[in-house]
Amino acid sequence: MEMGHGDEIVIADGNFPCHTISQNVIRADGLSGTEILKAIMELFPLDTYSDQQVFLMEVVSGDSYKPEIWNNYMEILQSSGETFTIGYIERFAFYERAKKSYAVIATGEEALYANIILKKGVVK
Numbered sequence: 001m002e003m004g005h006g007d008e009i010v011i012a013d014g015n016f017p018c019h020t021i022s023q024n025v026i027r028a029d030g031l032s033g034t035e036i037l038k039a040i041m042e043l044f045p046l047d048t049y050s051d052q053q054v055f056l057m058e059v060v061s062g063d064s065y066k067p068e069i070w071n072n073y074m075e076i077l078q079s080s081g082e083t084f085t086i087g088y089i090e091r092f093a094f095y096e097r098a099k100k101s102y103a104v105i106a107t108g109e110e111a112l113y114a115n116i117i118l119k120k121g122v123v124k
Contacts, residue, residue, distance in 0.1 A: 003102050003120050006047060008055075010104040011036050013114035021095060022104040033109035034072045037116065041080040045121035052087035055117040057094040067113040082121075089117075 003009065011033050012018050018025045028036055046053035054077060059065055077084055089097060097117060098104060107114075 005120060005122050006050070007120050008097070008101040008117050009040070009044075009120070010098045010101045011040070011109075011114075011116045011118070012098075012104050012106050013109040013111060014107065015112070016104070016106070016115050017095070018104045018106040021098045022101065024103040026103055026105045028105050029108045031107050033069060033107050033111065033114045033116065034076060036105055036107055037073060037076050040118065041076060041082065044118060045123055046082045046084050047119040047121040048083055049121070050119055051085060053082070053084040053119045053121070055087045055089050055094070055097065055119075057113055057115045058088045058090050059113055060091055065112055067111065069109070069111040069114045073116060 010016075010022070013033060056070060056073075059067065094115065094117075101117065
C-alpha cells in the first residue's frame with residue numbers, strides 16, 4: 001500500500017544479495033518466486049505508461065543455463081490479465097536498478113536467474 005505509481009519491487013531468488021542491495025527486505029524464505037509472484041499479481045497493477053513493466057536478470061554471457069522459471073513467470077503474468085512487456089537486464093545493471101526499488105522480497109527460490117522486478121501501475 002505504500003508503493004506509488006512507478007515504484008518497483010524485486011522478487012529475489014535465494015542467491016540474490018538482498019541485504020546488500022536494499023534496506024527494505026521482506027523475508028519470505030519458505031516461499032518460491034512463483035508463489036510470491038502469484039500473490040502479488042492478485043493486487044498489483046502493472047505500469048501501462050512505461051515501455052516495460054517486468055524485468056528479468058539476463059543470463060550471464062557464456063552461461064548455457066536456460067531459466068525454466070521464466071516460463072512459469074510468463075504464465076502467471078499472462079493469467080493476471082495485465083498488459084506487460086519484459087525487459088532483460090545485465091546482472092550488475094539489475095543490481096543497480098534493484099537498489100532503487102521500494103523493497104526486495106527475499107524468497108527461498110532455488111532456481112537460477114529467478115530474480116524479477118515489477119513496476120507498479122495505477123490502482124483503479
